[in-house]
Amino acid sequence: NAGVTQTPKFQVLKTGQSMTLQCAQDMNHEYMSWYRQDPGMGLRLIHYSVGAGITDQGEVPNGYNVSRSTTEDFPLRLLSAAPSQTSVYFCASTYSGTSGEAFFGQGTRLTVV
């Protein structure tokens, strides 16, 4: 049971480049989310999805797009990377409705130069 898998683990981008961070879960969880972690700021919610075909914005959505075509996958797209998007990104999935704990991937460390 792999849980939540994120790829890549590390990435360096130039300003203006685009890329997709991949997230897949094999637990059949309906709810998935993306967070960014910055020093001293905890984790901030970027986008989330309550099921296939349904997505919504979180606290810091600007500069990021998401889609959810299957239950398993929830990719995060950076359309035009900026240095302010340098961060560690975590994908999470949750079971059992709103009382369930989130399961996190190992993270993607992104540097935009």
Next chain:
Amino acid sequence: AQSVAQPEDQVNVAEGNPLTVKCTYSVSGNPYLFWYVQYPNRGLQFLLKYITGDNLVKGSYGFEAEFNKSQTSFHLKKPSALVSDSALYFCAVRGVNDYKLSFGAGTTVTVRA
């Protein structure tokens, strides 16, 4: 809007001494509360949660937390800390009708031998 405050950036304790990590929250209605731990270069691991019922919640690795509704607090405790407990700890809150999870800024725990 919901929020979490972790008033201490760092907590330092000697091995074998009690460990407390403080957390206060703000949310509309009843809360679901969570504690997570993050080891260096790793994702977040779930420790414990409060959903309803007994205010004292027991979790993984000997950790427990006490829910106090009047003080809107959910402090994490361990009676006897280990060097291996040194890590970054996050408190998180979610409203009972909301999938969005809000995190505190985190508390770095250092346990010295």
